[in-house]
Amino acid sequence: MSTSGAERWATADIRTIPVQRFRPGQHGFAAYGSDCGQWDVVSAFVRQGLALSEKVLVILHPSVTEEELLDRIDGHTPALEAAWRRGQLGLSSMRALIAPHHGFTAARQWDRLAEESALAVREGYTAMRAYIDMAWVDDLGTNLNDVMQRERSAQHLFTGRTYSELCAYDDRSFTDEVLTEMHRTHPVNLLAAVGALRAVHHHGGNGAGVRLTGEADIATQDEFLRALQTTLGRTTPGQPLNIDLASLHFLGAGCAADLLRLSASVSSPTTVRCTSVQARVLHRLGAGSVRSLALVVEEGTGC
Missing domain, CATH: 3.40.50.300 (P-loop containing nucleotide triphosphate hydrolases)
Known part of the structure; x- marks a missing residue:
């Protein structure tokens, strides 16, 4: 097996x-x-x-x-x-x-x-x-x-x-x-394997969301993008969108850029829960220019 x-x-x-x-x-x-x-x-x-x-x-x-x-x-x-x-x-x-x-x-x-x-x-x-x-x-x-x-x-x-x-x-x-x-x-x-990526979607009164666990890098970029697109597809205009990255061990620049591009393409207010390292990556790629995007840095998460 x-x-x-x-x-x-x-x-x-x-x-x-x-x-x-x-x-x-x-x-x-x-x-x-x-x-x-x-x-x-x-x-x-x-x-x-x-x-x-x-x-x-x-x-x-x-x-x-x-x-x-x-x-x-x-x-x-x-x-x-x-x-x-x-x-x-x-x-x-x-x-x-x-x-x-x-x-x-x-x-x-x-x-x-x-x-x-x-x-x-x-x-x-x-x-x-x-x-x-x-x-x-x-x-x-x-x-x-x-x-x-x-x-x-x-x-x-x-x-x-x-x-x-x-x-x-x-x-x-x-x-x-x-x-x-x-x-x-x-x-x-x-997670079953080193380098794997898993997504859990949720939808409720606080809007649609996804929790991502594992590694978002070039090997899992397609999976990462599909997870974001699935969440966006469940979001009605103006409804809050919640993306949780804090359980990722690694966030690559390509995946981070995909996240910012998709966030900029929707009118929904988007909250990204992330670590301080992930926040720095997102800021370097232009997170501050995405008006609808808010980063929430988890205390004590430096990875």
Whole structure:
């Protein structure tokens, strides 16, 4: 199954973010349908954590070796090799995490993760993040109901914002019922693929709108333009138009120019919710000359 097999779990609702927006204190769900798709996410997850000065723990399928991990995330660059040598990046397994115990219990796992995140802070890192491939469930022969209950009850791990966790489910190994429940249970859900773009349209008393999540670049420009055109097509003259870009990881100049061109072509008052970086891009391209356009910059969003 290709990566697209996991896309049905990435609905781009208010909980959906690109992997590059994963932050301390978050508990996320990801589904993947191919090894290549998983490695793209792992690589971005690792790099983002290191950039945020976090300690990064990667728990993958038990067959994955340290050499394979570094090869697949291009870890032989000087910066990543240095992170590996100083212990900021590490590969482990659920067996090693709960050792010397052999059986999984939620409390046992929680205690160990809390210990590791506390150690990371003492070592000078801002937090710890863990990528956990749920292949460990089969490897340890763990009762799936116990694991699902653990996922529903793990909120206390994240209250101090010193730990974040991304739980990755291979949709070739888990049933649709399990994946649906885990998608619903996790507070944060990841887009299925790095570089993807998703749009959610809405229409109501406050006008028509669209929320865009992921990356708006040359690879997704056609999708970006179609999403804007769909929203414009649902807007009656004079009705407010709301465009939410704040969940985009990247806004390219081409997509930004398309947005300004379409905004200038309609009489509807248009509000664009965006990050400070996106606002600078839009201003450089002439946002100030579009009379009907208002930019609302979200506090604390610099990407």
